Amino acid sequence: MEMLAYTYIEKRRFGLIKKTVPVLLDPRDAIVKVTLGSICTSDLHIRHGSVPRAVPGITVGHEMVGIVERTGSSVSKVRPGDRVAVNVETFCGECFFCRHGYVNNCTDPDGGWALGCRIDGGQAEYVRVPHADQGLSLISEGISDEQALFVGDILSTGYWAAKISEIGKEDTVLIIGAGPTGICSLLCTMLKKPERIIVCEKDPVRADFVKKHYPSVLVTGPEDCKEFTLANSAHGGADVVMEVAGSDGSFRLAWECARPNATVTIVALYDRPQILPLPEMYGKNLVFKTGGVDGCDCDEILRLISEGKIDTTPLITHRIPLSHIEEGYRIFENREDGVIKVAVTV
Numbered sequence: 116m117e118m119l120a121y122t123y124i125e126k127r128r129f130g131l132i133k134k135t136v137p138v139l140l141d142p143r144d145a146i147v148k149v150t151l152g153s154i155c156t157s158d159l160h161i162r163h164g165s166v167p168r169a170v171p172g173i174t175v176g177h178e179m180v181g182i183v184e185r186t187g188s189s190v191s192k193v194r195p196g197d198r199v200a201v202n203v204e205t206f207c208g209e210c211f212f213c214r215h216g217y218v219n220n221c222t223d224p225d226g227g228w229a230l231g232c233r234i235d236g237g238q239a240e241y242v243r244v245p246h247a248d249q250g251l252s253l254i255s256e257g258i259s260d261e262q263a264l265f266v267g268d269i270l271s272t273g274y275w276a277a278k279i280s281e282i283g284k285e286d287t288v289l290i291i292g293a294g295p296t297g298i299c300s301l302l303c304t305m306l307k308k309p310e311r312i313i314v315c316e317k318d319p320v321r322a323d324f325v326k327k328h329y330p331s332v333l334v335t336g337p338e339d340c341k342e343f344t345l346a347n348s349a350h351g352g353a354d355v356v357m358e359v360a361g362s363d364g365s366f367r368l369a370w371e372c373a374r375p376n377a378t379v380t381i382v383a384l385y386d387r388p389q390i391l392p393l394p395e396m397y398g399k400n401l402v403f404k405t406g407g408v409d410g411c412d413c414d415e416i417l418r419l420i421s422e423g424k425i426d427t428t429p430l431i432t433h434r435i436p437l438s439h440i441e442e443g444y445r446i447f448e449n450r451e452d453g454v455i456k457v458a459v460t461v
């Protein structure tokens with residue numbers, strides 16, 4: 116049986132080609148019929164050739180929901196017919212890192228970001244999910260595909276960022292970057308109910324999006340950010356900074372806006388190395404947290420969605436069928452038409 120799969124053909128070239136529908140390769144696998152997927156900035160990184168681990172020939176896409184089609188003999192969490200959110204990360208659940216919740220560093224050969232990078236992903240009609248008991252989360256009846264779409268990737272990232280940032284009730288939290296992951300970080304920060312949240316965003320469309328949907332949040336631009344944060348915090352800067360922009364100068368801005376002894380969480384994936392000028396920050400005694408999401412809270416996130424505490428549906432600004440996915444990429448990459456996220460219908 117054949118299906119359409121959007122494929123990393125070579126550097127700078129993706130193509131929608133026909134492939135064989137995936138089959139179970141391991142008793143822990145599940146085959147999921149994709150019902151809704153999305154395009155992520157990391158997909159663009161693969162196309163630009165800035166993800167060295169990405170394997171040419173693989174189907175891209177790592178943010179999706181669908182219906183379980185088949186399960187291997189040792190899969191027990193899900194059954195055929197179940198609606199599921201797929202985790203961007205593959206993890207065994209048994210190794211040292213998994214047992215501590217650091218699933219991004221799972222030592223399994225497939226561990227970490229594999230789907231749509233090292234193994235076939237979900238911008239296709241079907242996807243094989245290894246370690247399905249870890250990588251799939253049941254979507255309950257009251258939750259739509261669109262509500263659950265970002266659970267496995269950008270919403271997990273925002274949830275993780277807010278979790279590791281140790282946000283207190285009296286804190287001013289500065290979030291740099293209001294792209295899709297920045298907004299997910301904002302939503303999860305709001306759950307912690309800090310005293311104040313400031314979002315720094317240079318793109319007027321994205322700044323307006325934040326003002327419109329989250330009126331309690333203060334919004335500033337990169338030029339004024341330092342002064343604005345100083346004026347809107349109690350101890351000479353933000354108590355917590357999340358750097359979700361990953362643009363030129365945003366790393367520097369992040370630690371400059373932090374108060375002494377603040378936590379600075381680096382969520383962004385940079386294209387280039389960043390400079391950590393230790394002499395300049397000596398005595399500021401900052402705590403830096405860096406790296407990629409440990410996506411082990413999907414079930415909890417789905418529960419919060421079902422309770423109405425997180426809603427990412429406003430992020431879906433465009434809906435494109437898989438057959439027209441090129442157009443979705445064009446809109447997303449060029450930030451046309453006020454796009455935040457493109458949902459790919461299958």
Ligand SMILES: [Zn+2]
Pocket residue numbers: 155156157158177178203268269
């Ligand atoms: Zn992603």
Ligand SMILES: [Zn+2]
Pocket residue numbers: 206207208209210211212213214220221222223226
């Ligand atoms: Zn593991």
